[in-house]
Amino acid sequence: MIRFENVEVSFGEKIAIPDLNLEIEQGEFFTLLGPSGCGKTTALRTLAGFIEPSRGEIYIDGKVATRLPSEKRSVGMVFQNYALFPSMSVRENIAFGLRVRKTRKAETALLVDEIAAQVELTSEQLAKNVSELSGGQQQRVAIARALVLKPRILLLDEPLSNLDAKLRVQLREQLKNLQRELGITTVYVTHDQEEALTMSDRIAVFNHGVVEQVGTPEEIYNRSGTEFVCTFVGAMNRLSGDVVHQLRQRGGTGLAAAKTSYLRLEKVSLHAPTGATAAIRLDGVVAGRSYHGSHSTYTIDSHGSSIRALVPEGGGCPLEPGSAAQLYIDPSSVLQY
């Protein structure tokens, strides 16, 4: 459906994306994930046709689209700040693209009403000026405006970043449901790993303009391909050489001593696992505890490492700082780079 082939994007002397190769399937919810300035928005804007690559080609539906004007690519875009036209009403905003295409008035009204219903905008809201709407409602208008032209691809540039946490979670689900319902190929840009993991079919993790790994959310999280992906996605414990040495001595023979080792917080247990297990016990001292409601995070000093562990609420008596603790670690959970 979409293919970036050896795409290089530069701004004067500065190369933002050196060599991008990426394939996105039809109907897929594909996320470009990475920290600020990593090139993910540049990649999206290049796909939208706002930036012309200095080298390489972009294919849409098997056809070269590299130098095709953005309006001819059949892409709809939702901008980070929504980019709603402040001098127009909600209805006029949504109908803008139809008006450009000289769609008949009656048909325009019908299409606007249809899409408004899909994104849950009421007729009263359609009559309002965009400035009278809340952030969440404005975001729906931006989505409706992008979708009313029935594009083959929907591009979303951090569309939830301006919303409060609760609304973000709510809209995340609605957006995913809408995408599934319409079956539209969607490319989503975010720096929020949780957003990427919960919404995407596949994720490309960007770092300094380079794609570090492409995979499903599970692959990205559990089988991080590079050290950057491993540390960027989710919280991690970095294990000291002494801890690795202890694990190797007590049965973790598969672990390499010379590599950098990481362990996810939820892979550390403070209670002896039941039944047959490869978990290795390490002794330590509780250095601190932070309470998060549904769980607590304990920091245990052990063999030169401060190892954090997640304990669900109700998962045993709270340990006090300074008290002795036992850590149980399965060496196969350790990621090494």
Add this chain to the structure above:
Amino acid sequence: MRNSSWASMFRSPFVVIVSLVTLWFVATFLVFPNANLLISTFLPQGQFSFRAIDKLVSSERAMNSLWHSFALAATLAVTVNVVGIFIVLVTDYFKIRGARMLWLGYATTLIYGGIVLAAGYNFIYGRYGFVTNAVRNWFPEIDPNWFSGYFAVVVVMTLATTTNHMLFLGSSLAKIDYQTIEAARNMGASTMSILWRIVLPALRPMIFAVTVLTFLTGLGALTAPLVLGGTDFQTIAPMILTFSKSTGSRDLAALLAVILGLATIVLLAMMNRVEKSGVYFSVAKVATPLQKQRIPNRFANAAVHVAAYVLFVVYATPVLLIVLFSFLQSSAILTGSITWGDFTLDNYATVFGTPAVLRPFVVSVVYSALASAIVVGGMLFVSRVLQKHRNPVTTMLEYLLHIPWILPTILIALALVMTFDRPNAMVGGQVLTGTTSLLLIAYVIVKVPFTLRLLKAAFASVPESLEDAARILGAGSMFTLRKVLVPLILPTAAAITALNFNSLLDDYDAAVFLYHPLYQPLGVAIKASTEGENNVDSMSITFVYTVLLMIIMGFTMYLVYGRGGSSTRRRKRRAGTVTVK
């Protein structure tokens, strides 16, 4: 702003047309006339010559005018700062009773200035002025020309030029972080110590900027020296006007204009350098709005109050008298004694009932309206192209369009007169000097930099994503401009049009060089009314013109600043901050 190669820029027919028209305008009206002025000064017969300089050095009047101009500029740099800073402090910094009323009194110069103000003072304090006549009824030995020469010019220009302080210094003062004042007070600093050590140093860059502007105003002063300077105190600008009237001394006029232009360029360059060195209003991430300071010393407080109200009377009296005199019979003004029977509506009836009398007013309104509409309409396209395409061609074009900002209006006017007094191929072989169009062209030229700068800023303030959104929805650049961008910058464009209209309405500097004898603009008519002894009737007419101008200008200022200002006040009040204006 986006970078774009100029090859890609010229793909659009819209950009090509705008660029070609702009290049023609710049070459024909900005570069060529001023280059022609330099050539006629230093290369009169095709060879470099010091003849104009020799003439200047040997002309006592010309050399005196140079000395007078610099003396006036230097004096104003001091007097305007003293009065201007005092005004800003009493209206915006100290807790003074009736500060809002005081501000309105001081702000009267926002709605009347230039030739109108000079003529107003002349009609009140001048040789035939009401106050002079009234005082001479009691003390006949008083010199009727007491309000004339250097003293009168300095007084009038000092009062007229404090508007820069009110607008710019007042705004800078509001940006000072109040927490710095609280911190100083917390460490035991007194009110005066805070003013000298915290507030004024923070305002230093802006004080420097307004000083430069004041100096430039003094240097290029035309109307005040012309109306009130008398024979003994003439400055560069009136001399340029005098010398330009004779073909034999035009090179001298051109040289004086060049000197004025050079001085302006040097001073503006200095100002730019100081601006670049940085301003230091606040380094706080969350600045606290300034709160008014009480003057703790009772005597100092009383003295400041008295001084503030005396200054208010000085500012407000001419305005009140002008309004009053516009309803008086001419004879009453002349004799200096007023009775109830002298009040009349005849002056207004004459202005509105006599086409020949109303004509200068209509001419000025038409010129100002046309020039404002043309310059805003044209710059709308130019600023769009300059804002969207950034490359060496557009950068050069932008610099060239700022030429009128660094050249005094009289230099521009003189250059136009001297360039288009013969058929010129760049304007289709036409002679423009002496036609009605040259003044319109001059008005458009002088308003280009201000209009361009503000419109470009307005375009730049529109988020780029709006254009991207329109583009991805299939809108072309013209459709996007028409339907998305123009509606957004329309309020700014309307405000610029109104401000341009206001400032051109009573223009004298360009009009006196370029007006068509059959279409005398208001500035020229008002100046004419101040000449000679038999000006009694025209004096009354001028009072009516002035009142009408003040109404129009006051209304425009309210439309541009007033309504926005009141909503800002409401917002600030809601936020619990202290404001005065």
